[in-house]
Amino acid sequence: MKKSISIWLALAIGLVLLLSACGEKSQEDVVQKLDEKLEDMDGYKATAEMKMDTGQESQMFNIDIWHKKKDLYRVKLTNDQDEKGSQVILKNKEGVFVLTPSLNKSFKFQSEWPENGSQPYLYKSLINDIKKDSDSEFSSTDSHYVFKTKTNYQSNNNLPFQEIYFDKKTYAPVLVKVMDKDKKAVVEVKFTDFKTDPSFKEDDFSMDKNMKSSTTSDVPVSADANSDTFTLAFPLNTAGAELTEQKTIELENGKRVIMTFEGEKNFTLIEETAEVLPTMASPQAVEGEIVNLGFAVGALSTNSIEWQNNGMSFYLASDDLTREELIEVAKSVQGKEIK
Numbered sequence: 001m002k003k004s005i006s007i008w009l010a011l012a013i014g015l016v017l018l019l020s021a022c023g024e025k026s027q028e029d030v031v032q033k034l035d036e037k038l039e040d041m042d043g044y045k046a047t048a049e050m051k052m053d054t055g056q057e058s059q060m061f062n063i064d065i066w067h068k069k070k071d072l073y074r075v076k077l078t079n080d081q082d083e084k085g086s087q088v089i090l091k092n093k094e095g096v097f098v099l100t101p102s103l104n105k106s107f108k109f110q111s112e113w114p115e116n117g118s119q120p121y122l123y124k125s126l127i128n129d130i131k132k133d134s135d136s137e138f139s140s141t142d143s144h145y146v147f148k149t150k151t152n153y154q155s156n157n158n159l160p161f162q163e164i165y166f167d168k169k170t171y172a173p174v175l176v177k178v179m180d181k182d183k184k185a186v187v188e189v190k191f192t193d194f195k196t197d198p199s200f201k202e203d204d205f206s207m208d209k210n211m212k213s214s215t216t217s218d219v220p221v222s223a224d225a226n227s228d229t230f231t232l233a234f235p236l237n238t239a240g241a242e243l244t245e246q247k248t249i250e251l252e253n254g255k256r257v258i259m260t261f262e263g264e265k266n267f268t269l270i271e272e273t274a275e276v277l278p279t280m281a282s283p284q285a286v287e288g289e290i291v292n293l294g295f296a297v298g299a300l301s302t303n304s305i306e307w308q309n310n311g312m313s314f315y316l317a318s319d320d321l322t323r324e325e326l327i328e329v330a331k332s333v334q335g336k337e338i339k
Helices: 003-023 026-041 123-131 206-213 323-331
Strands: 043-050 059-068 072-079 087-092 097-098 107-111 139-140 144-150 163-169 174-179 184-193 231-235 242-251 254-262 267-273 284-286 291-292 297-300 305-311 311-315 334-337
Touching: 026 123, 087 206, 097 206, 123 163, 123 174, 206 334, 231 254, 231 267, 231 311, 267 297, 305 323, 311 323, 323 334
Parallel strands: 107 284
Antiparallel strands: 043 059, 043 184, 059 072, 072 087, 087 097, 097 107, 139 144, 144 163, 163 174, 174 184, 231 334, 242 254, 254 267, 267 311, 291 297, 297 305, 305 311
C-alpha cells in the first residue's frame, strides 16, 4: 500500500514539474519578454479606442500612436463628438508640443513627457509602470497576461490603479483599465492594432507636417461671429464657488465671456470663439504639463489650464484651486447654455 502511494506521489510530482516546464510563464518571465520586445523594436504604429467616464457623459476617442526609437512620438486624438477637432501630442528633436491643426494653434511644453507620468496608450509607459511597482499583481487567462499596478499621474491622484492586458503570443498591449480609488474603471484604452515593423517618412514627426494635417476649412464651428447665438459652457463642478459676475465682450470675430466664481476658493473662467491663427504661427510656450480632460487635451500651468473644444477656446485660472481641483473643474465644463 505504501509503495503504491509512493508511486502515485512520484507521478504527481513529475506531472507538476512537466506542466511547470511547458506551462505558464512567471511574472519575471513575462516582464523580461516585454522588455526584450521593447528593446528589439525600432518603433511601432498602433490604433486604439479610449473611453473616458470622467465627466457628466462618457467621452470616446480614436487614437493613432506612432513611436520611432528612441524619442519620437506622435499621438493623434480624435473625439467622436468633435471629429474635425483632432489634437496631436508631438515629441521631436525640437521639444514637446500639443497641436490643434484646425486652428493652426500649438503649445510648446518644457516637459519630460512621456517619461514624467503614466500614459495608458504608450507601450513603454505601461512596461515602466509594471517595473516600478514592486507590489504589482500578475495573472493570466487563456489569451492574456494581466498586470495590476499603481499609476503615476503627476496631477491626478484620483486614478491610482490600472489593469494592463498583453497578448500571450505577441506581447502586444490589448487593453488598459485605469481605475479610481474604489477600483472602478474610469478610463479604458482598447488597442485595435499594434504593428512593430512600421515605416516612417523623414518628416512624419515634424510640426509643419502635422499642423497641415487639417486645413482651415475644417475648423469646427460652435459660434458664428455674425450670429447672435453663442454656445456658453458652464462648469458642473465649481468646488463650492458660485457665479458672481459674467461679462461679455464683443470681439472682431466673435465674443469673449468672462465668468467670475467666488466662494471658499475663487476662480475665473474665460470662453471665446476660437481664432484660426496664421499658418506657421509660433507655438505658445507653456511651463507645465499635458493633461487629458476627457474631451480635449489641455495645457496645465501652475495656476491655470487652457484648452480648445468645438471651435471654442477656454482659459481657467485660480490662485486658490489646487492643480487637481483645476483639472476637475475644467473636466466639468460641459453644461451648456445658448446666449
